[in-house]
Amino acid sequence: ALKGEERKSRSTKDSGGSSTLRLTGLLCLLFLVFFSRGFASHDVVSEKSSGTTQEDSRSQANSTAHKKTFPVLSFNYEHVRTPFEISLWILLALFMKLGFHIIPTVSHIVPESCLLIFVGLLVGGIIKATGEQPPILDSNLFFLYLLPPIILDAGYFLPMRPFTENIGTILMFAMVGTLWNVFFIGGMMYAVCQIDAAKLAHVDLLSCLLFGSIISAVDPVSVLAVFEEIHINELLHILVFGESLLNDAVTVVLYHLFKEFAHEQAITVTGAVLGVISFFVVSLGGVMVGVIYGIVGAFTSRFTSYSRVIEPLFVFLYSYMAYLSAEIFHLSGIMSLIACGVIMRPYVEANISHKSYTTVKYFLKMWSSVSDTLIFIFLGVSTVAGPHTWNWIFVIFTVIFCLVSRVLGVIGLTAFMNKFRIVKLTKKDQFIIAYGGLRGAIAFSLGFLLNNNEIKNLFLTAIITVIFFTVFVQGMTIRPLVELLAVKKKKESKESINEEIHTQFLDHLLTGIEDICGHYGHHHWKDKLNRFNKTYVKRWLIAGERSTEPQLISFYNKMELKQAMMMVESGSAAKLPTIVSTVSIRNVQAKGSPKPSRAISKSREEEIRRVLRANLQNTRQRLRSYSRYELLNDALEDDISEARFRKQKEMERRMSHYLTVPANRQETPPVRKVFFQQEHKVYTYDDSESPRGRASPSCADDVSELKETPEKPDQSSTPRANRDAELKPKEQDDQGDQLKVSRCLSDPGPNPEDDEDSTFLP
Amino acid sequence: MQCISFEQIGVLHKRFKQLSHNEETLRRDHFNEIDDLAFNPIRAQIIEAFFDRRNFHQNGEGKVQEIGFEEFVVVMSHFRPPSAHMTEEQRGKTRREKLRFLFNMHDTDNDGIITLEEYRHVVEELLSRSGTLEKETAKCIADAAMLEVASISVGHMEPDEFYEGITFEHFLKLLERFEIESRMIIRFLNMDTTTLCK
Numbered sequence: 001a002l003k004g005e006e007r008k009s010r011s012t013k014d015s016g017g018s019s020t021l022r023l024t025g026l027l028c029l030l031f032l033v034f035f036s037r038g039f040a041s042h043d044v045v046s047e048k049s050s051g052t053t054q055e056d057s058r059s060q061a062n063s064t065a066h067k068k069t070f071p072v073l074s075f076n077y078e079h080v081r082t083p084f085e086i087s088l089w090i091l092l093a094l095f096m097k098l099g100f101h102i103i104p105t106v107s108h109i110v111p112e113s114c115l116l117i118f119v120g121l122l123v124g125g126i127i128k129a130t131g132e133q134p135p136i137l138d139s140n141l142f143f144l145y146l147l148p149p150i151i152l153d154a155g156y157f158l159p160m161r162p163f164t165e166n167i168g169t170i171l172m173f174a175m176v177g178t179l180w181n182v183f184f185i186g187g188m189m190y191a192v193c194q195i196d197a198a199k200l201a202h203v204d205l206l207s208c209l210l211f212g213s214i215i216s217a218v219d220p221v222s223v224l225a226v227f228e229e230i231h232i233n234e235l236l237h238i239l240v241f242g243e244s245l246l247n248d249a250v251t252v253v254l255y256h257l258f259k260e261f262a263h264e265q266a267i268t269v270t271g272a273v274l275g276v277i278s279f280f281v282v283s284l285g286g287v288m289v290g291v292i293y294g295i296v297g298a299f300t301s302r303f304t305s306y307s308r309v310i311e312p313l314f315v316f317l318y319s320y321m322a323y324l325s326a327e328i329f330h331l332s333g334i335m336s337l338i339a340c341g342v343i344m345r346p347y348v349e350a351n352i353s354h355k356s357y358t359t360v361k362y363f364l365k366m367w368s369s370v371s372d373t374l375i376f377i378f379l380g381v382s383t384v385a386g387p388h389t390w391n392w393i394f395v396i397f398t399v400i401f402c403l404v405s406r407v408l409g410v411i412g413l414t415a416f417m418n419k420f421r422i423v424k425l426t427k428k429d430q431f432i433i434a435y436g437g438l439r440g441a442i443a444f445s446l447g448f449l450l451n452n453n454e455i456k457n458l459f460l461t462a463i464i465t466v467i468f469f470t471v472f473v474q475g476m477t478i479r480p481l482v483e484l485l486a487v488k489k490k491k492e493s494k495e496s497i498n499e500e501i502h503t504q505f506l507d508h509l510l511t512g513i514e515d516i517c518g519h520y521g522h523h524h525w526k527d528k529l530n531r532f533n534k535t536y537v538k539r540w541l542i543a544g545e546r547s548t549e550p551q552l553i554s555f556y557n558k559m560e561l562k563q564a565m566m567m568v569e570s571g572s573a574a575k576l577p578t579i580v581s582t583v584s585i586r587n588v589q590a591k592g593s594p595k596p597s598r599a600i601s602k603s604r605e606e607e608i609r610r611v612l613r614a615n616l617q618n619t620r621q622r623l624r625s626y627s628r629y630e631l632l633n634d635a636l637e638d639d640i641s642e643a644r645f646r647k648q649k650e651m652e653r654r655m656s657h658y659l660t661v662p663a664n665r666q667e668t669p670p671v672r673k674v675f676f677q678q679e680h681k682v683y684t685y686d687d688s689e690s691p692r693g694r695a696s697p698s699c700a701d702d703v704s705e706l707k708e709t710p711e712k713p714d715q716s717s718t719p720r721a722n723r724d725a726e727l728k729p730k731e732q733d734d735q736g737d738q739l740k741v742s743r744c745l746s747d748p749g750p751n752p753e754d755d756e757d758s759t760f761l762p
Numbered sequence: 763m764q765c766i767s768f769e770q771i772g773v774l775h776k777r778f779k780q781l782s783h784n785e786e787t788l789r790r791d792h793f794n795e796i797d798d799l800a801f802n803p804i805r806a807q808i809i810e811a812f813f814d815r816r817n818f819h820q821n822g823e824g825k826v827q828e829i830g831f832e833e834f835v836v837v838m839s840h841f842r843p844p845s846a847h848m849t850e851e852q853r854g855k856t857r858r859e860k861l862r863f864l865f866n867m868h869d870t871d872n873d874g875i876i877t878l879e880e881y882r883h884v885v886e887e888l889l890s891r892s893g894t895l896e897k898e899t900a901k902c903i904a905d906a907a908m909l910e911v912a913s914i915s916v917g918h919m920e921p922d923e924f925y926e927g928i929t930f931e932h933f934l935k936l937l938e939r940f941e942i943e944s945r946m947i948i949r950f951l952n953m954d955t956t957t958l959c960k
Contacts (some may be wrong), residue, residue, distance in 0.1 A: 515799050
């Protein structure tokens with residue numbers, strides 16, 4: 001809702017100033033380009049000047065008689081050159097991204113990736129026009145720096161449930177589908193090369209197969225870039241996206257295999273067998289490397305409560321190391337990265353603080369966003385740069401065969417998989433899957449790594465053409481096609497405690513039925529895995545008492561946390577966001593339900609007050625107006641003040657729940673840092689404590705309390721509901737723990753609401 | 763009722779014989795002998811579902827002490843996957859049937875409404891295997907869930923009105939986006955080839 005408002009305000013602003021903005025954007029762009037260009041050409045000049053200054057300084061050191069004025073302002077570009085240019089490129093990418101979101105009209109028709117490639121083309125053209133050699137997307141740069149953030153972002157936030165439910169189909173498409181594509185395209189292109197008119201006789205079968213292996217793989221970067229904007233339903237998204245991630249293993253193996261063969265100029269049977277073995281080694285090895293790093297990362301996060309600030313770094317570095325380690329052995333780095341993220345995530349999220357979680361989420365989004373912008377821009381620039389060998393027949397046939405093989409592959413595989421699937425894939429689904437097979441920068445980089453120069457240019461040209469075709473044509477038309485075919489869109493995920501309860505209930509029910517049938521199916525094994533996870537793994541990898549927290553409670557806490565955050569952000573404790581119904585907990589709880597006894601012992605009361613006082617030490621300014629110390633003291637004396645006191649306490653307790661509270665400090669108040677954003681938006685942040693302790697559910701009682709304005713103290717039924725809440729701290733104190741905080745939101749991904757999450761970093 | 767194939771009936775019959783030690787009827791203690799069920803937090807409810815007349819599609823009510831093979835198959839048929847070409851109406855019917863089964867599992871006293879107490883019991887059972895008996899938490903979660911149902915179904919209530927409980931219609935509305943017809947399925951009944959029976 002917040003994001004929608006932002007957009008609206010942006011568009012109203014821009015309707016007046018869009019032309020000026022566009023102009024400014026263009027000017028900035030040109031300015032940046034010329035800046036970088038200008039500095040690039042300063043190479044020669046600055047080298048000379050640095051050379052002379054060096055001479056000067058040396059000679060100065062020798063003879064002090066040399067008269068030289070002290071340079072007040074000198075120019076030395078060389079030593080900052082590399083970081084400077086890198087920063088300029090990144091700035092350019094960011095300005096472009098910003099620009100395309102500011103100008104709404106274009107971005108609705110054309111997906112961002114197309115615009116970025118176009119900008120890249122422009123920039124490359126400008127650079128070339130001024131005589132310089134534009135930078136090419138270096139494969140090293142791409143594979144080591146630009147690709148990992150995107151994959152990590154994808155893997156870390158991979159929605160596990162749909163992924164595991166469809167894993168069979170995804171693997172089929174990724175492995176068998178890619179294999180089919182490789183051989184089909186390779187074979188057909190070889191046939192094409194045999195045509196005399198093409199003048200391509202020098203391209204042999206192995207080179208064609210190598211080419212096939214480069215061009216066949218669906219590219220995760222492009223798929224993400226395009227699919228994110230069209231919001232199709234989860235099933236299709238995960239199918240295409242999952243395929244693009246998992247086909248990396250096949251691509252890596254086939255690429256290296258054919259490269260070796262092309263080098264040897266011979267195919268041997270042992271070679272082929274080794275290739276198959278190598279496939280298993282590459283994929284399973286990659287996954288294993290990822291799992292190892294994931295477990296180590298999860299284990300490390302168990303202890304990071306001692307230094308919360310560096311927690312996010314652990315997540316990033318372990319994942320990056322997993323990727324690099326896999327790359328050392330030529331294993332599938334992408335699969336390793338995904339495995340690491342997937343394994344690490346549930347445990348890390350249970351351990352790290354809320355702030356760290358937000359940091360991880362936003363840094364991943366930021367890096368992946370910058371990366372993918374840069375990738376597309378560089379693709380454009382490289383297109384202008386690289387030497388091209390344009391061969392009409394080769395290129396056209398490549399494009400045609402890519403499409404044909406994709407369509408055939410999808411149809412064939414779906415027909416096969418539908419026998420095993422519960423939710424069958426319809427023709428519409430198949431069309432979208434086939435149409436979503438976009439190629440991208442991975443193909444380009446792999447092509448760039450080829451050795452042979454004469455064929456390389458030919459291949460590169462064809463690869464670039466296919467990439468352009470898929471990204472531009474397919475990318476642009478997929479959105480209207482989705483509308484036209486009325487493909488199911490992604491349903492807005494509204495978190496519902498009922499759905500969560502029933503999801504778990506259903507899991508257990510189906511497991512039970514399978515056991516009764518004696519059929520060891522899919523639910524049975526999943527249940528076994530969960531039990532194993534709970535009894536052994538969680539104990540090792542999750543710190544403190546959260547290791548025994550059942551999933552339903554975590555979910556409930558997260559929901560409550562979200563609501564509390566929303567409430568705090570909305571600025572008014574008395575005004576709850578979006579309660580559409582007037583139903584409150586009173587309507588739900590039975591009128592005749594036995595009232596808990598009023599007799600709370602004095603000592604218990606004292607304990608409760610002490611607990612509350614300790615936790616509410618440095619509370620927000622707003623609530624100071626209620627002078628709670630006084631209320632605490634004269635509570636229980638008359639009904640009205642008691643009602644208000646309880647209400648107040650509930651409100652405060654609810655708000656204090658969701659801020660990091662020290663677990664075991666009972667005597668001294670915790671050290672907190674308080675940030676004041678606006679007068680009513682205050683967050684206390686405690687980064688020296690480990691948030692341990694049990695859940696203290698304040699639950700729906702609060703909903704009703706906070707709905708009421710403070711001027712209605714005379715509900716006879718509120719004390720009853722209050723008393724329920726009152727009893728809870730008693731229960732909690734039984735264990736000697738204080739009020740607990742629920743910290744981590746394990747989101748499947750950033751929801752638009754979460755973008756407005758404004759927690760701070762220290 | 764949807765038809766189950768001959769082969770599937772054969773497999774189920776074999777299993778029935780196994781469970782009942784070749785007797786004609788199954789009783790509750792036969793179910794209790796299944797080891798794997800021991801870990802299931804809601805095993806009591808699952809077993810009860812087999813003995814609940816409301817699941818026998820005969821408009822009966824109440825519980826029975828033992829069931830024959832026919833009733834066994836009828837209960838199992840609730841987990842049948844939807845056939846490939848179903849009209850919207852058929853899909854709706856399947857959904858109602860499956861949700862009715864779930865509803866019956868929750869509504870233990872047969873009054874057609876899931877009261878707060880019954881729902882609390884459901885959540886408690888779900889959390890019962892977690893190791894720590896968090897009764898208060900269970901209560902809270904159930905309360906929040908009821909609140910949600912009431913908000914969705916009824917929308918506007920006066921402060922002194924009372925929400926009796928979840929009726930079947932409310933239950934349908936609550937889980938309408940749950941896609942129960944594709945989730946509440948045992949693949950066993952979907953495969954044409956006979957699978958291993960223990």
